[in-house]
Amino acid sequence: MLDIKNLHVKLEEEDKEILKGVDLSVEAGKVHAIMGPNGSGKSTLSYVLSGRDGYEVTEGSATLEGADILSMEPEERAAAGLFLAFQYPVEIPGVGNMTFLRTAVNAQRKARGEDEISAGDFLKLVREKAKDLRMDQDMLKRPVNVGFSGGEKKRNEILQMAILQPRMCILDETDSGLDVDAMKLVSQGVNALRDAGRSFLVITHYQRLLDHIVPDVVHIMSGGRIVQTGGPELARQVEEEGYGHLNEETA
Amino acid sequence: MATPTRVKQQALQAKHDALEARLAAMTMPAGGGWIVSARNAALTRLRETGLPHKRDEYWKYTDPATLVQPEPVQAALFDDDGEAPVFGEIDRVKLVFVDGVFDSDKSDDPSLAGVEIERLEEASTRDLHWARDLYGTLEARGQSPVRRPLATLNTAFATDGVLIRVTGRAAKPVSLVYLHRSETSDAILHHCIKVEAGAELTVLENGPAAARFNKVMEVDVAEGGTFHHVRAQGRDHERRAATHIFAQVAREATFKSFTLTANGVLTRNEVVVEFTGDDAVAHVAGACLGDGDFHHDDTVFVTHDAERCESRQVFKKVLRNGAIGVFQGKILVQPGAQKTDGYQISQSLLLDEDSQFLAKPELEIYADDVACSHGSTSGAIDEEGLFYLRSRGIPEGPATDLMVLAFLAEAIEEIDDEKIADDITSRLEAWLARRR
């Protein structure tokens, strides 16, 4: 599904390399988790994959089902099936959540040569997904993320994911800011989407999330590289021991 | 070297020279009746002030030369490419002016229950007390503390206009449509609107009107009355306009005015509102879209001279390719106008670095128990927001449009009628889509 090879990324504005040769392959139907110390480059990887400005790829490649996504516009990547649940979802005053969702759904459909969704079907879809996430109608009417609590913003990300049905879902610290119940709801939302044709890359600091969304593979990122890869037990090891052992190994 | 007093004297002389030059090119409309004395009084006032000059403090950001000069600058007619007419879907009583001349063939029959509609040109010889008392009166009062000579010129020389008196709840809006058919037309229209106690009326205005348009609207809203005004100024790129609204808002009355301006080489819209009774409401809003050779000036003056009145000024400007936006807005709270609630916001969204927004927001408060706030900002599209939208699959063009519409939303929300607001929004969307 997603293949990242020797990806080197520096900041556009300054001569600072942040990703220093990332190698990562997420197979179709699998859930991969990335853990790693603050500042190790996890969010940068997710931004570069989704096409945010400000970064320069100096080496390496990233493909989604064989297509070079790094040469695409952000909207093309989305239409190709990539989705990033932001670590810090953006507030957009004046743009209603519903308008935003409908515009996004229809833009993606158009890009794929499909017809627009009918107003009725769209409403039904949103109501159903919102109910699963216990988001009330009032939140749907408000401007995108404006006045949402931290946890509500994260839920709104998952709502978008549930509606857009992307094939490659990247979740950047979706668990931070969620209370225990919300974490369960969000995990249920993610698990409901798990199927053979869809993959997840879950960035998190905590084992707690991975108790609910059980990963197939766990990676540790440090200093702009994947330095360790293992099974779910690796996450438990991090939870108990922290990242202290990395320094000896990578030094 | 010219001394400061010399410069001042020269500017003053220039204002009077400009007036004499303009007067030489004009004739006062024929006809007698009550209007003659109003016109003559205006002319006398005008001779005291002269016409605006770019050295006037009030015209610091907008050069009035082409609004003042004897002949209008020629303005090419605009091909709207078959766009559906503004307010075309609204059930309304349409009154059409072509280059400032009333066209009865194009207009609807002006009969509407609870509403008396007369043409200025015909009514002046008739004994319409309310119109006689209103014509030029609010304009004259609006000359203090700041002079507005173009409005005085209008009172003296207006060739036509409508006089509307509302005694009930008007079932539909009165829609003034201004067509532009001559490249050199110079239209001067003066409307008087009297909303009697408890009555309700919506007035719509749209169209460029002429190569150069000078328009005054005097609105007197009596106790508990409601007046809504929504206007869409014409899309002709080369048109010029100087408009004034003078409103007097009595106890528990409501006055709301919204203006959409897209295109136009020069527009100066002045709105002067005075609260004369307690517990009244006045909202003045504007959304403007400028691309290239575009200069738009909103100059607003709200005077609170009563208790517990609420005023809002909401002005949003989207500017690109060197367009210029101006906002001069003032809230004056007189002694004793306690519990005044005054709000003013003026913002511009600059779509590139060539465009400019010049703002002079002012509060002048002489009462101690009031809540007034004002803010003015100028900024670019929020890149974070834009990326967020694009990351969900919305292409850059439509995503930018969404951000622009979001920016304008607070102004559009000032339009109460949903259907009218939708019409205005569709104009904004079309304007943006054409520029993608």
Ligand SMILES: Nc1ncnc2c1ncn2[C@@H]1O[C@H](COP(=O)(O)OP(=O)(O)OP(=O)(O)O)[C@@H](O)[C@H]1O
């Ligand atoms: N635009 C930027 N300007 C300067 N430094 C940046 C920029 N973007 C990222 N960095 C730096 O790159 C490094 C990686 O940041 P990134 O946000 O990817 O880390 P992270 O692994 O997501 O951390 P966390 O766990 O705290 O979320 C950090 O040192 C960060 O300060």
Ligand SMILES: [Mg+2]
């Ligand atoms: Mg991060």
